[in-house]
Amino acid sequence: MDSIFTPQKITSDLLPQPFGRRGKIWTAILCAFCLVGLFAYYRQLRYGLSVTGMRDYVSWGIYISNFVFFVAISLVGSLITAVFRLLNVSWRTPLTRISEIIAVSAIVFAAIIIVVDMGRPERFMYLVIYGRLQSPIMWDVIVICTYLVISLMLLYFPLLPDIKIMIGQTKSKKTFLSRYYRWLGNFWKDKPAQVRINNKAITLLCITIIPVAFAIHTVTSWLFATTYRPGWDSTNFGAYFISGAFLVGAGGVVVAMYIFRKAYSLEAYITNKHFERMGRIIVLLAALYLYFNLNEFITPTFKMKKSEASHLNSLFVGDYAIMFWFAILTSMIIPILILVTHWGRKPLPVFIAGVMVVIGAWFKRYLIVTPTLLHPFLPMSNVDESYKHYWPSWEEWAIAMGSLAGAMLIITLFARIFPIVPIAETIAERHEKLHKHD
């Protein structure tokens, strides 16, 4: 069967396509969200963070939960690219670039959303000039920058053979894109020495990125766990965040896999087998995250310390109960129930489970950040009633949604410019398989 997949056919199947009508509408919608977000940010710069729903008690809101969400989902780059590569998981090839571009776009917007949250964004350079290494924020700045650089390299290096193909395809044209491809990869000649160095570099980066990936999300969890507050003061937080991050990342990848497969008719490359296997992985990761959730909630609930009690009650039966149980059910329990079954690991149910995982995970991050801040140690006295609740303003929603749209826009434009399934690697793999059969 593989014999019909000649290099020419693979190349023409996987070449990036110009946007169709649906692609154009999709891109326009994303751009519209980004523009509304930009306008909201202009208002925030002009009138201050008072345009948000945040006040002195809830001083961190959906910007921070969105930041945690972005950092979480970006961990998938290291899972699929690095862990799978080092474990020699042979079916990973069509998923590596999807997961790596999710990682890059998410970490870029994690950085952007943190700047959005700052009261004085123009003083960002103070973090460099006056940075205190004792502060967990500095740890986060350092590891996020490191992770961004490594992720960009992990995206770029495996792309080089494909850029050569793209240069070959656009040789006759004098478009902006053809010049861009040449600027990116004109030096790559597929020489054995180059291939050897590149493979070695990719392996090294794969080894490096795993501890850095653990570091970014562990340090992000420590932004909360280094404080005294009920709901954050937990030694479980690092592991709890990491397991949740791998889960939402895997969910994000299956959603992207399904959409790209549909949009570019990649059924022969992103196969049912891929969904079947990712489905199994999501079951494992969801069970793991559920386990850390049990750790996070059962022990304090058993003790019901006075300082924790009002926080826990608000989650289980109070103001946040609906959101809390919705997040637990949609991000863990229902996906597990769908994906443990054989029929549940077909592409469509896997896609639905992936969407649930991602949406549930977004609300889970909201629940990690906000309810804790509404249950301080001392009562909320002498403040206006509005200080005792939190609901994001339209500007906050617009900026948060704009950032999510921005991340998706990066992924969309990337797939427009570069092959989203690696061409050279796919050709090499099919070739190898063919020879094995001989």
Next chain:
Amino acid sequence: MNKLTDKSRRGFLAAGLMAGLAACKSGADPFTPEDQPMATGEKVKLLSVDGEIIEVDKAFLKPVPDHSVISNAQARAGIPGKSFVMVIDLSRCKNLKKCIDACDHMHHLHPGEHYVKVHAMQEAEETAPYWQPTICMHCDEPPCVKVCPVDATFKRQDGIVLIDNDRCVGCRFCMAACPYSTRVFNWEQPDLDAAIANMTSNPESGIPQKMGTVGKCDFCTHMIRESGDLPHCVTACPNGVYMFGDMNEDVVSNGAETFRFSDLIKDKAGYRLMEDLGTKPRVYYLPPVNRSFPFESGLDENESMDNHATHH
């Protein structure tokens, strides 16, 4: 030949040096200020530091600015030899909120935001409720200072924790870290008079507030330094709840009465809030025993115990 070259080089260097000096001199004399006022001939009699009467031309008199502006480095270092401390006597508080009003007014706080808060507290259902004012605890192990990424909030040698609002990046990590929730944020452009808004900012006074930065109780440090006056909350309280002083001198005062700090804390069984967190506050509380006022006298019409009884 060699010697000659040597000499000519020396000559060249000397000429260059002279030219440089001449260039310096060519402008205004660097040792006299440029805006030297013209003498008016009108003389004013003044008392010199030696106790002699001297006459000075009126043009040379310059008004001393109202607020002595100390340098940022001085504000960060603190006042040597001091160890400031506050004692709050819970048996005297009836939630008059004069402390809040005075503090808000003097620090030009945003309406609705306060550095001082008065909480209605009740430990357990059967125990008596009481009023508990809180301010920044000026902890000796300050969680806010630990987490600040840019050294905008800092601990001084005299024990005071301050904020440099020219440094603060507005990340609000300190607000999340503070277990006493005493920090406030300037969510919008503060509505200040031009005279205040244009003042040189000084961490000791916290004035002027700046949009996008954090603020909090500063123990009225600029007043201690300039006039030795007690903080505004201390002087505003008619019941003498707040007592401010120096641990090194072992004295605290509410204006009307003065106590030996160590005796007061021992005799009245003083304690600090959330001792178990290890933050080592500099604000001590005297327990609400033998109270001057019934708790209910502090309730306003829109405040009832129902709102508070459930809180820790």
